[in-house]
Amino acid sequence: MDFTIKKYRKLIDALNKFGYRFMSYAEYLAVKPGDRGKIVVMRHDVDLKPQNSLITAKVEHEAGAKATYYFRAVPESWDETVIREIAGMGHEVGYHYESLTTCNGDVKAAYKDFCQHLEELRKLVPVQTICMHGSPRSPYDSKDIWKKYDYKPLGIIGEPYLDTDFSRMLYLTDTGRCWDGFKVSVRDKVEGYQEQWEAQGWAFHSTDEIITALLTGRLPARIMITTHPQRWTDSVGPWCKELLLQNAKNIVKRVLIMIRKS
Numbered sequence: 001m002d003f004t005i006k007k008y009r010k011l012i013d014a015l016n017k018f019g020y021r022f023m024s025y026a027e028y029l030a031v032k033p034g035d036r037g038k039i040v041v042m043r044h045d046v047d048l049k050p051q052n053s054l055i056t057a058k059v060e061h062e063a064g065a066k067a068t069y070y071f072r073a074v075p076e077s078w079d080e081t082v083i084r085e086i087a088g089m090g091h092e093v094g095y096h097y098e099s100l101t102t103c104n105g106d107v108k109a110a111y112k113d114f115c116q117h118l119e120e121l122r123k124l125v126p127v128q129t130i131c132m133h134g135s136p137r138s139p140y141d142s143k144d145i146w147k148k149y150d151y152k153p154l155g156i157i158g159e160p161y162l163d164t165d166f167s168r169m170l171y172l173t174d175t176g177r178c179w180d181g182f183k184v185s186v187r188d189k190v191e192g193y194q195e196q197w198e199a200q201g202w203a204f205h206s207t208d209e210i211i212t213a214l215l216t217g218r219l220p221a222r223i224m225i226t227t228h229p230q231r232w233t234d235s236v237g238p239w240c241k242e243l244l245l246q247n248a249k250n251i252v253k254r255v256l257i258m259i260r261k262s
Contacts, residue, residue, distance in 0.1 A: 003177060003242070005055060005234045007207050008227075012063045014214045015040050020223070022065035024092035026128040029158045041169075041224040042067035043160060045096055045133065049230040050079040054086060056229045061089040070096035070131040073117035080124055087125040095121050098133040100142040110142070111149045118154065129158045134175075134187035136249075141187060164224065166190045170202055172210065173226040177246035179204040188226070 001007070015022070020040040023031070028041050042060065046053045046069055053069055060067050069086050071077050071093065087093045095118050099110035121127050130151060132142045143161060151159065158164075164171075175181040175188040180203055182189040197203060201218060204210050213219050231242045 001239065002206050002208070003174070003231050003233075004239065005059065005232055008056060008232050009059050009063075011207055011211060012042075012059060012065055014211045016063055016065065018214050018217075022060070022067065024066050025068040025094070025160060026092050026157060027066070029129075029163065036221065038221045039223070043131070043224060043226045044069045045131065045226060045228050046071045046077045047096070047133065047228055047230060048076050050077055050082040052229040052232060054082050056227070056232060057086045057089055057091055060091070066090055066092070068092040068094055068129065070094045070133075071121065072096045072098065072133055073120070083121075083124050092129065093121070093125045094127055094129040094131055096131055096133045098135050098138075098142050100140040100145055101133075101135040101138040105140050107145055107148050110145050114145060115154065118156075128156065129160070130156055131160050132187070136187065160224065161190075166193050169222040169224055170197060170220050171224050171226070172204070174228060174231065175226070176249075177231055177243065179206065179210060 018038070020038040023039055023041055025041050025043060028039065031039065042065065044053055044056065044067060050071070057067065057069065069091055071083055073095070077096070083093055095114075097114050097117070099113040099117075100107065103109040103113050118127060118130070135142070143159070146159070146162065171190045171193070172179055173181065173188050176183070182194055194203075202213075202220070204213065210219075231246065233239050233242070
C-alpha cells in the first residue's frame with residue numbers, strides 16, 4: 001500500500017540516510033548560491049483533514065526533519081490548535097491562499113481578502129511564505145493577484161511557484177495521489193521543466209520508486225517534495241475512500257484540461 005504513514009516514514013528515513021538536509025521553504029530561500037550540499041524541502045498543502053498533517057509533522061519531528069505546512073483559510077483546513085502545535089515542533093507555517101477564486105476573479109477584493117487572512121494567521125504563528133491553492137475547478141489562478149500587487153511589502157519573502165529556481169531543483173508532488181500526477185494536474189506543476197526531468201529519469205509513479213532512486217543515487221542534490229497529508233493514512237477505510245475519490249477527481253481534471261486546451 002502506498003500513501004500510508006508507514007511509507008511516508010520510509011521516505012523520510014531514506015532522505016535522511018542519504019544525506020539530505022531538511023529545510024523549510026523560508027530557510028531554503030536564504031541558501032547561498034555556492035552551497036552544494038544535498039537539500040530537500042518538504043512542502044505540505046493542508047487542503048483537508050489537518051489532523052493528518054499533525055501526524056506527518058510528528059513523523060518529521062521524530063526524524064529531526066523540518067518541513068513547511070500551508071493552511072487554507074477555510075474550516076476544513078484552518079485548525080488553530082493544529083497550526084500552533086505544528087509550529088511548536090519547529091516546522092514553518094504559511095498561508096495557502098485561494099483569494100482570487102473565493103472573490104470570483106475580483107483582483108482588488110482578492111488582495112484585501114488575502115491581507116485579512118494573512119493577518120489572522122499571523123496572530124497564531126509567524127508567516128514568511130505563502131503558496132497558491134490550485135482550486136482546479138475554478139477558472140481563476142490566484143497567483144494572478146501578483147500581476148497587480150506585490151507580496152514582498154507585506155513581509156512575505158517567497159511563493160514556491162514564483163520564487164523557486166526550478167532549473168536547480170527537482171519538483172515532486174503527490175497531486176492526483178501518485179507522483180506522476182502532473183499528467184492530470186491543472187495548476188500544481190512546473191511548466192517548462194517536466195520533459196527535462198523525465199528525460200533524466202526523474203519521473204516516478206510510486207513512493208517506492210522515489211526511495212529506490214534515492215538508494216541508487218539517481219536523484220539530484222536539490223528536491224522539493226509536495227504532499228497533501230489528507231491522503232496519507234494507515235487506516236484502511238479512509239485510505240480506500242481517498243483512493244476512490246481521487247480516481248474520480250482525476251477523471252474530472254483530465255476533462256478540465258482538455259476543455260481549457262480546446
